[in-house]
Each structure stands twice: as C-alpha cells, then as structure tokens.
Amino acid sequence: MYHPTCAFACHDALSSYQLNCSTSLNHTMTGGHLGDTSMPAFITSPDCYATDDNFLSSVAYCISTHCSHESVSDIEHYWNAFLVGRIPDQPIPKESYSTALQHAVPSPVTVADPTSLLNTTTLVSEYIYTAIYNSDSYFEQMETRQNDFGLTVLITGVAIPVACSLLRFVPFPKTWQSRFNAYFIDPPMFGHKHREPFRNLALVPTRGQALLISYFVLINVVLSCVDYRLIMPNLYYGAKKDQLLVYIGNRQGVLSFANIPLLVLYAGRNNILLWITNWSHSTFLLLHRWIALICTVEACLHSAVYLQIYVALGQHSTESKLPYWIWGIVATLLLCILLPASILPLRQKLYNVFLASHFVFAFLALISCYFHIYYRYANQWGYETWLYIAFAMWGFDRVLRFARLARNGVRKAEITVIDEDYIRVDVPGIAASGNAYLYFPTLSWRVWENHPFSVMGTMMPQEQQKTSSAKPTSASSRIPSSEVEKAPAHASARASLDVDRSHDAPLTDPYFKPGLTFFLRTTTKGLTGILRGRSTLPVLVETSYTSSSLDEVRTVPNCVVIAGGVGITAVGPLLRSRTAGRLRLFWGVRSRPLVDAVRSALGAEALAPSIVGEIAIEKRLNLRAILHREVLENSETVVVVSGPVTMADEVRAIVCELGRKGRAVKLVDEAFGW
Numbered sequence: 001m002y003h004p005t006c007a008f009a010c011h012d013a014l015s016s017y018q019l020n021c022s023t024s025l026n027h028t029m030t031g032g033h034l035g036d037t038s039m040p041a042f043i044t045s046p047d048c049y050a051t052d053d054n055f056l057s058s059v060a061y062c063i064s065t066h067c068s069h070e071s072v073s074d075i076e077h078y079w080n081a082f083l084v085g086r087i088p089d090q091p092i093p094k095e096s097y098s099t100a101l102q103h104a105v106p107s108p109v110t111v112a113d114p115t116s117l118l119n120t121t122t123l124v125s126e127y128i129y130t131a132i133y134n135s136d137s138y139f140e141q142m143e144t145r146q147n148d149f150g151l152t153v154l155i156t157g158v159a160i161p162v163a164c165s166l167l168r169f170v171p172f173p174k175t176w177q178s179r180f181n182a183y184f185i186d187p188p189m190f191g192h193k194h195r196e197p198f199r200n201l202a203l204v205p206t207r208g209q210a211l212l213i214s215y216f217v218l219i220n221v222v223l224s225c226v227d228y229r230l231i232m233p234n235l236y237y238g239a240k241k242d243q244l245l246v247y248i249g250n251r252q253g254v255l256s257f258a259n260i261p262l263l264v265l266y267a268g269r270n271n272i273l274l275w276i277t278n279w280s281h282s283t284f285l286l287l288h289r290w291i292a293l294i295c296t297v298e299a300c301l302h303s304a305v306y307l308q309i310y311v312a313l314g315q316h317s318t319e320s321k322l323p324y325w326i327w328g329i330v331a332t333l334l335l336c337i338l339l340p341a342s343i344l345p346l347r348q349k350l351y352n353v354f355l356a357s358h359f360v361f362a363f364l365a366l367i368s369c370y371f372h373i374y375y376r377y378a379n380q381w382g383y384e385t386w387l388y389i390a391f392a393m394w395g396f397d398r399v400l401r402f403a404r405l406a407r408n409g410v411r412k413a414e415i416t417v418i419d420e421d422y423i424r425v426d427v428p429g430i431a432a433s434g435n436a437y438l439y440f441p442t443l444s445w446r447v448w449e450n451h452p453f454s455v456m457g458t459m460m461p462q463e464q465q466k467t468s469s470a471k472p473t474s475a476s477s478r479i480p481s482s483e484v485e486k487a488p489a490h491a492s493a494r495a496s497l498d499v500d501r502s503h504d505a506p507l508t509d510p511y512f513k514p515g516l517t518f519f520l521r522t523t524t525k526g527l528t529g530i531l532r533g534r535s536t537l538p539v540l541v542e543t544s545y546t547s548s549s550l551d552e553v554r555t556v557p558n559c560v561v562i563a564g565g566v567g568i569t570a571v572g573p574l575l576r577s578r579t580a581g582r583l584r585l586f587w588g589v590r591s592r593p594l595v596d597a598v599r600s601a602l603g604a605e606a607l608a609p610s611i612v613g614e615i616a617i618e619k620r621l622n623l624r625a626i627l628h629r630e631v632l633e634n635s636e637t638v639v640v641v642s643g644p645v646t647m648a649d650e651v652r653a654i655v656c657e658l659g660r661k662g663r664a665v666k667l668v669d670e671a672f673g674w
Contacts, residue, residue, distance in 0.1 A: 009129055013125065018044070021044070021052055046084045050091040066129065134232070138229055184211070193649050282671055296335040299335050334368060342358060369387055410540060422522065426516070436455050439541075550670065553574070559637070561575065563585065
C-alpha cells in the first residue's frame with residue numbers, strides 16, 4: 001500500500017503546504033464563512049505538485065535523509081508513479097528524483113512555517129513525519145494481517161472438507177469408525193430430528209456438521225479479536241481507542257468479504273468439493289446458510305463501526321452522501337434481507353419464489369460490494385479480489401449448468417398417470433446417471449424454474465405403453481420436501497415381487513432405446529399437479545450430478561436399503577448395479593400400482609426374491625426389528641435410507657444405537673437438501 005513507506009511519509013508531510021501554483025479559495029464565494037479554519041484556504045492540483053520546484057526539492061531531500069535503506073530504483077519508481085498521487089492519467093513530475101535532489105543544494109536547515117507559502121526547500125517536522133510514518137506503516141501491516149486472516153478462512157473452508165473426506169481411506173478398524181460416527185458424526189446435534197425440521201423453523205445439523213459450523217464461528221470470532229497493533233503518535237488517530245476502532249471495522253469488512261467465496265462455492269451445483277469429497281449437497285447447503293449468517297453479522301459490524309466513527313467525527317452528513325457509502329449500505333441491507341427471506345417455512349411454501357429472489361438479491365449484493373470498494377479505493381488495494389473469486393465461482397457454476405443443459409437440447413417429455421398419487425415422466429433419447437434437473441418452460445412464464453430428480457436408469461421400451469403397468473422404465477424422482485412421500489401408518493399388506501422375466505431386456509435389445517424415466521408423487525398445487533393433466537410437453541434436462549456416497553457402498557459386504565415411497569428411485573442404481581456381497585431391500589409404499597411400475601423399471605434381477613426383504617404396502621416397516629436383524633454382528637454393513645423425513649430420522653437413530661453397541665455399521669442418507 002505504501003512502498004516505500006518513508007517516501008509516502010515525506011510526501012504527506014509536505015503536501016499540506018501552500019505552493020506558488022496553489023489556488024486560493026474564496027470561502028464567501030463557495031458558501032463558507034470568513035475565518036472558518038475547518039475549510040481549506042487553498043487547493044493544489046496534481047499539475048502543481050508535478051511542477052513546483054520547492055515542493056519537488058523538499059520531498060527529494062526528505063527522501064534522501066529518511067530512505068537511505070531503499071534502492072534508488074525503488075525511489076525513482078515511487079517518484080514517477082505516486083509522488084503526484086494515485087489517480088489515473090496523473091501527470092509525471094517534471095524532473096526525476098535525482099535531479100530534484102540536486103536542486104536541494106544547499107541543504108535546508110529549518111522547517112518552514114506550515115501556514116505560510118512554501119517558497120524554499122524545507123526540512124520536515126520530525127514529529128509530523130514520525131506520526132505519518134507510523135500511520136502508514138501500521139495501517140499497511142494491519143491490512144496485510146487482515147488479508148492473511150481472510151485467506152485462513154477461505155483456504156480452511158476448502159481444505160477441511162477435503163481433509164475430512166480423505167479420512168475414509170485410512171484403514172481404521174470398522175468398529176472404531178462406527179462408534180466414532182455414532183457418537184460424534186451422525187446423530188443430530190440435539191434431540192432426535194435431523195431431516196425433520198425443528199419446530200418447522202430450521203433443520204438441526206448432525207454433530208459432525210455442528211463441529212464444522214462451530215469451527216467457522218470460532219475461527220471468525222478469534223480472528224476478529226486478535227493481533228491488533230497500535231502505535232502513537234499517529235497522524236490519523238488522536239487516541240489508541242480510535243485506531244483500534246478503525247482496525248476492528250476493517251477486520252470485519254475483510255472477513256465478511258473472505259466468507260463470500262465460500263458462500264458461492266457451497267451453494268453451487270457444480271461445487272468442486274462435491275467432486276472431491278464424499279459429502280452431500282445437503283451438507284454444503286447447510287454450511288452455506290451458516291456462513292451466510294456469519295458473513296452478514298460481520299458486514300453489519302463493519303457498517304456499525306464506521307457509522308460510529310463518522311458520527312463521532314461529525315462527518316456523517318457529508319460522508320453518507322458519497323457513492324462508496326451508499327453502495328456499502330445497499331450491500332449490507334441486501335445481506336440482511338436475504339437471511340429472513342431464506343428461512344425454511346418460506347423455502348417450503350414458496351420455493352420457486354425463494355430461488356428467484358435469492359438469486360437476484362445475492363447477485364445485487366455482490367455487485368454492491370464491488371462498487372463499495374471501487375468508489376472507496378478505485379481497486380488499488382486488492383479488496384475486490386475476494387469478489388473476483390466469488391464471481392469466478394459463480395460464473396463457473398452457471399456456465400457448467402448451461403453446458404449440461406445445452407448438450408441435451410430440447411426434448412419431449414411423455415407423462416403417464418400411475419394412480420391418483422403418482423405419475424411417470426419419460427424423456428427419450430438421453431443417457432444419464434445420478435441426479436438431473438428438469439425444466440418445463442411451457443408450464444409457466446418463469447422459464448428458469450427447474451426441479452431436481454434422481455436418475456434410475458437409461459433404457460426404456462421403444463413403444464411406451466401408457467398404462468399403469470408400463471414396460472420397463474428407468475429413473476426416479478427427488479422432489480421438494482412438500483411433495484415427498486409420507487410414510488403411512490394404517491392398514492397392512494405385504495407384497496412379494498414375483499417378477500416376470502419377460503420384462504427384462506439387454507442394453508443391445510433392438511426394442512429398447514436410451515431414455516430417462518422419473519416417478520413423481522403429485523400434489524394438488526405446483527408443478528406435479530399441472531403435469532398430471534398433460535400427456536406430452538417440451539422439457540430441458542440438466543444432467544448429470546452423481547452421488548459419490550452411493551458409489552462407495554457398492555462393495556461393502558452387507559448392504560441394507562430402506563426406502564419409502566418414491567424414495568425407492570434414488571437407490572435404483574444401487575439395486576441394479578451391485579454385484580458383490582449381500583443386499584436386502586425394505587420398502588414402505590402406499591400404492592400397489594407404483595410397486596408394479598417400479599418393478600417394471602428395475603427389472604427382475606434388481607428385485608429378485610433374494611434381494612427383497614419386505615415391501616410393505618400401506619403399512620409402516622418395523623425399522624428397529626429389521627435393522628437389528630439385518631445389521632450383522634460379524635460383517636461390515638452399510639444402511640442406505642431414502643424416503644420420508646420421519647423414516648430417515650428413525651433409521652439414523654437406530655443405526656447410531658447399533659454403532660454405539662459395537663456393530664460395524666455405516667449410514668448413507670440419500671436426501672435432497674433444502
């Protein structure tokens with residue numbers, strides 16, 4: 001910021017002098033009052049500084065006596081680049097530093113009166129020089145340290161998920177891992193609900209998620225409180241408390257900016273950490289919300305501190321009219337609006353409105369942050385770099401989304417009604433895996449709206465039969481929680497899957513073609529309700545977003561799959577592709593037609609009698625009995641759950657209980673996070 005600091009201090013110590021070419025101000029003509037010492041009596045232009053002989057020789061002599069440790073090349077660079085100022089296209093001094101120093105002969109011996117016209121080469125007041133040097137030097141040190149602290153937040157926010165996920169490759173004893181997860185990772189932070197909202201207000205993080213959230217809170221608090229370096233005399237501050245207040249305000253601003261790239265990274269569908277780690281998108285979205293809270297609190301503290309500073313100085317009325325101040329207030333207000341506008345009840349009730357408004361407000365907040373810095377520092381100090389990183393991450397995510405969407409083009413979706421609760425959506429001509437986002441641009445003027453679904457397969461019959469017992473289809477849905485299957489608690493029945501192997505077809509069968517099939521549970525309102533009344537419509541498909549957690553369990557000796565309703569579709573690839581070890585499926589479902597449709601889609605091998613443990617139609621599975629029986633004592637077991645929130649939380653509690661008892665068991669919760 002000030003290199004070399006001694007040269008900047010010399011300039012600032014002499015720039016307050018009136019020069020021969022300075023312009024005197026008539027306060028009466030400009031609306032001031034005679035004798036008002038708070039207003040300058042003159043103004044000095046950059047051209048004046050660049051051409052005044054006495055100013056140039058005085059600064060050159062000061063630099064020669066105070067910057068003996070600096071190289072001549074550094075001094076000359078400063079002289080040409082910064083002596084006159086920092087504004088773009090400023091004039092260059094009429095002579096070099098070396099030439100101006102020669103004009104300082106004979107050497108000055110006195111300090112000129114700062115209230116008089118500078119008409120000779122002068123010494124600088126050592127007290128003023130020291131105060132300015134301290135101001136510049138310590139301010140730069142603090143800004144450098146605050147930049148280091150910001151980097152600490154950003155780098156650890158990326159490195160910790162990677163490091164934690166790599167621990168899965170360390171060959172710890174399986175029972176140790178299970179006990180550790182059962183006590184410190186998988187259970188909710190408090191109570192027994194994780195996926196089911198606490199008082200319908202917010203999701204309770206797991207203990208593992210809470211540990212990481214606690215780290216982010218702690219590191220931001222600690223870095224906000226440590227390593228403030230204060231010194232007097234100081235030209236900028238009359239007391240150390242004033243100096244400390246400015247440093248605290250700046251620290252909060254830098255830390256808030258440093259958290260913004262993490263906000264953008266964690267929220268993205270194309271989050272590179274999803275590709276590297278085995279963490280779920282739900283976990284990163286949860287961290288995104290907590291870091292948003294930290295970022296907003298820091299922005300509010302930054303704004304409040306500077307409000308206090310300028311009110312105390314009596315400068316608020318003028319400072320608050322400047323562009324940088326206005327943009328800073330806009331950015332802070334937008335961040336404050338985003339928090340209450342993102343609470344869980346609003347996301348559930350008005351999900352599409354939430355997504356659109358969240359995008360607009362967040363983007364405007366980033367733009368406002370940029371202009372706040374631009375109008376304050378004109379991009380001189382690098383504060384805008386945090387925002388460049390955030391914009392780069394945002395742009396990367398959006399470009400990749402568009403690329404995933406464009407490669408599939410516009411397709412035709414074929415809708416089949418299964419029963420009063422479920423429909424099937426077929427999209428021919430696409431091969432994909434994992435998750436997909438579907439856009440139905442003709443259903444609404446909001447053409448950008450899209451919804452996430454799980455892909456169960458990529459083959460469908462050449463001639464689709466529009467009946468509830470259609471031929472094999474291939475995929476699944478994952479929809480917002482307001483439309484997720486709820487586990488029923490009435491009437492019992494048991495279905496066995498005696499699959500007709502005539503439905504099987506190899507990938508090379510000429511009667512089959514590439515395509516995706518999605519099973520959706522419909523509601524009276526929203527997208528799924530509208531789809532029930534359509535037979536075909538255009539669709540855009542954004543693919544594929546794979547689940548690394550399911551990939552890891554394909555080779556575990558014992559796998560128990562618990563599914564509820566259309567949650568069966570998220571585990572379809574696992575049922576069909578797992579070839580080694582023991583696999584057992586337990587599925588609670590309301591609709592027999594859905595069972596038939598999924599049976600056709602998965603095929604005989606995926607739902608062979610040796611795999612299906614129980615399919616409970618219109619009854620609740622006895623999860624405790626199932627897991628105590630199926631989680632074998634002498635074999636490593638993974639339990640995959642995909643279904644209603646109450647089912648998932650009950651499975652989580654039972655698995656943790658078994659882990660604490662010494663069973664080698666791991667939980668995989670396949671859920672779309674809010």
